[in-house]
Amino acid sequence: MDFIRNTKAIAKRELVAYFESPVAYVFMVVFLILLGFLTFFVSHFYEIGQADLRPFFFWHPWLFLILVPAAAMRLWAEERRSGTIETLLTLPVTMTEAIIGKFLAAWIFIGLIIALTFPIVLTAGYLGNPDKGAIIGGYIGSFLLAGTYLSVGSLTSACTRNQVISFVLALMICLFLLLAGWPPVTDLLVRWAPDWMVNGVAAFGFMPHYEASQRGILDSRDIAYYLSVIAFMLFGTYIVLENRKSA
Numbered sequence: 001m002d003f004i005r006n007t008k009a010i011a012k013r014e015l016v017a018y019f020e021s022p023v024a025y026v027f028m029v030v031f032l033i034l035l036g037f038l039t040f041f042v043s044h045f046y047e048i049g050q051a052d053l054r055p056f057f058f059w060h061p062w063l064f065l066i067l068v069p070a071a072a073m074r075l076w077a078e079e080r081r082s083g084t085i086e087t088l089l090t091l092p093v094t095m096t097e098a099i100i101g102k103f104l105a106a107w108i109f110i111g112l113i114i115a116l117t118f119p120i121v122l123t124a125g126y127l128g129n130p131d132k133g134a135i136i137g138g139y140i141g142s143f144l145l146a147g148t149y150l151s152v153g154s155l156t157s158a159c160t161r162n163q164v165i166s167f168v169l170a171l172m173i174c175l176f177l178l179l180a181g182w183p184p185v186t187d188l189l190v191r192w193a194p195d196w197m198v199n200g201v202a203a204f205g206f207m208p209h210y211e212a213s214q215r216g217i218l219d220s221r222d223i224a225y226y227l228s229v230i231a232f233m234l235f236g237t238y239i240v241l242e243n244r245k246s247a
Contacts, residue, residue: 006093010101011108018071018109028113031067035059035117053124056117057138057214061178061206064149069170071110072153073163075102076241080161099237103154110146114139133216141213144226145206149174151233158240174206181205 018024035056039045043055093101124130149170156169179185181202189198202208209222 003094003097006097007101007104010093010098011105014102014105015108018105024109027067027071028116031063031113032116034063036120038063039120053121053130053135053138054214056120056124057142060114060142061145061210064146065171065174065178067113068110068146068149069153069156069167069174071106072150072170073157073166075106075154076157076237077161077163077166080244095238095241099154099234099241103150103234106150106154107147110150111143114142114146131216134214135216137213137216137218140218141210141222144213144223145210148206148226148229148233151230151237152177155233155236155240158237158244177204178206181207181209183207 038059039056043058045055121130121135152173153166153170156173157163157166159169160166182205185205186198186202189201193201209225212219212222
């Protein structure tokens with residue numbers, strides 16, 4: 001099919017562009033160092049005395065706040081700033097193919113960085129017998145959460161020519177969605193808000209869906225939530241780019 005072939009070509013082009021830049025390797029090193037430091041020293045992984053990887057997965061959403069918007073800010077902002085977006089759109093590809101191809105390339109790039117954290121899992125396996133279901137669920141949840149952050153970054157990148165502005169906007173939106181379902185926030189709302197509002201805010205946020213995967217629970221409703229947010233944000237990206245294309 002032309003759609004699959006064109007999307008794959010765009011994704012390959014973008015993925016190669018990531019690894020041609022030294023920034024990609026900086027992302028990898030910084031993420032892995034910070035995650036290792038937070039897991040082993042801040043969360044006191046060794047002192048706990050249990051082969052429990054919940055402290056490891058706990059930090060993923062917070063590190064993604066920096067890593068993913070930084071990786072996504074160049075998706076469309078750089079194309080618009082340099083004027084290469086016009087060249088891209090003159091190629092025999094549709095806007096949908098370009099959006100999905102760029103998104104998949106960035107998602108694969110983030111997925112590779114997540115995969116590089118596996119030595120921490122091996123360390124836990126050496127020290128004890130961690131729950132394999134929780135590990136699998138944690139990684140799947142982490143990958144889906146990264147894709148959700150990335151879709152937000154795709155939208156903000158399409159809205160501006162400035163990569164820094166795209167980064168800040170994506171960070172703020174992702175932080176809002178992250179805190180919306182965080183227990184301290186919902187506990188605060190319980191004091192004055194009705195139950196339906198508290199439940200609505202909790203369901204809208206990232207954390208309730210992500211925390212379930214940390215326990216090895218892959219609920220179809222959580223997966224549908226992630227995919228729905230991704231689809232909504234990519235559709236928003238399409239609308240923004242189409243409007244600018246016709247302007």
